[in-house]
Amino acid sequence: MNAIITYPLIFQAIVSIVLLFLWQNVKAQRMVSIIGSAIGLSISVVLFNQVWQKGTIAIQMGNWEAPFGITLVADTFAVTMVVLAHIVAMAVSLFSTKGIVASRVKFGYFPIMHLMIMGLSGAFLTGDIFNLYVWFEVIIISSFVLLTIGGKKAQIEGAVKYFTLNMLASIIFLTAIALLYGTTGTLNMAELATIIPEIEDRGLVKIIALIFFLAFGVKAGVFPMYVWLPAAYHTPPAAVSSLFGGLLTKLGVYAIIRVFTMVFPVGLFTYEWIGIVGVLTILSGALGAFVQKDIVKVFSYLIICHIGFMIAGFSIGTQLALTGVLFYMFHDIIVKSNLFLVSGVLHRITGSTKLASMGGIMENKTTLAILFAIPLFSLVGIPPLSGFWPKISLFGGAIVSQKWYVLAALIFGSFMTLLVVAKVWLAVFSKPLPVGSPKKLFKYFDDFNPSEKRILVIPILLLAIVSLYFGLFAEHIQQLSARIADELINNQTYIETVFRK
């Protein structure tokens, strides 16, 4: 039964349609969204389990044989990403029940959120580059709506930057697709993997690869195309930022890893320039995070810094390093989503996102402070939390391949992350709350009743448990990442699965 690959997509579409029917009924939308996310998560776990047990499976859309039709391929990498996307969706949809005000819900927040999860799952599962582009568009359109819902001035300003650069990236992506199709006559990734090595005009193939990197680089937020990211991510509500910060940039990294292992594999290309871009991304993200004075902007720059970790690690090109990159990416998705949710609750507690006017969490909300410490210290990578383990493979990979500049940048990035997190901890948690008049017309955390408070904290707890699992049972994730790295580098099974009748 390969039809199971399509279930996560179809199910999210159904949830979204049901939510559209319930347009005016805010309460019902919240219920449907939570139930839908829970069922979606279980469907994706079933899919993951099947792929884990039986190996890669594929299905031809509309029963058109590959390479003529569109193939959906569920290999371990794709299904892992689908599961992670659904975990984040679960947390965000829970958080949104209180974190998103009713007026925003009436503008269609929930249907669009589920459409975005559908788009993400589709982008992870597809085995066709043009179809990947289509899913990117689905995601971009949904993200525009999510960014601008509410229509505050700062939001629109961020959205314009986001819109411009992402449309530019889409155009570049489309150009790359056109060039690739003109050169090879196919867009099926499995067929491309067999055709590309035989093309004689190596220069042209290298240029196409570069254009693809440019397109995905904008989406991932690598140096120097990251400017839209801190501009856009701090404006929407915390739930939306969490969805964006956790998943959208990682989608760019996913696309880079997928295309640059499948279509333009190592061995055909030197990855020096990707490494240099990765190093510069680490430097700019780390330094940017250090000087920012707004907690959401600090987290946004940390995203850039850690995207740099993945890109620089990927440029090493060995299986060991790739394992580290994958583990790091899985850890980062959960932790970054969680951090944005944390920033949302901190905003509710202190009434501000400016580091200077926050404080007193440790004193007033000790239990919450301990909970919030989990994602923060996971990010730094204090053993045994989840950020520590992938760095072993990453550093190891850099040492074995003697990429000293990558190693230096990774160490610098880790230290800067530690420094930034220490700064955030001092400013927000251990410093006493600065005296100021409380804002009027603002619902502080203490104004919520206990059950509403629980709803805001449970998603954070959920994601914290997942990242604790990543840290304490690191061998599971290490095993998973190693298997994915192996599948990506020896892609024969993938190709055979796509063309099996």
Next chain:
Amino acid sequence: MKSVILKTASTYLLPLLLLFSVFVLLRGHYLPGGGFIGGLVASIAFVLHAFANGLQNTRFMLRIHPGFLIPIGLSLALIAGIAPMLIDGSPFLTGLWFPNPIPVIGMIGSALFFDIGVFLVVIGVSLTIIFTISESA
């Protein structure tokens, strides 16, 4: 806009344009046309009516909020996609066809229902956008 000519013309143009949109929709499987263009033609028909008779009259004539067409169209398209999975277990979006053609319409298959879904979504989206903008203007 108050114009006797436009008002009189729109009474005749509305049914004509709607018929034309259905024609474009049905033609679309092998020839230029289809749900998207058909939907645009149909929404133009209503926009023209709104120009001639005022937005309130068009709203009254439509009876339902155009936004309501969006989920209906989406579910129709989704059902057309799921149908082959339920009927003979073939993959999502496989084309199912009735064996014999029907006079005037021609061959009927799941693709037609998908296109009707697109048709409804396009009408719903474009009318919602245009009505909202002209109301706030």
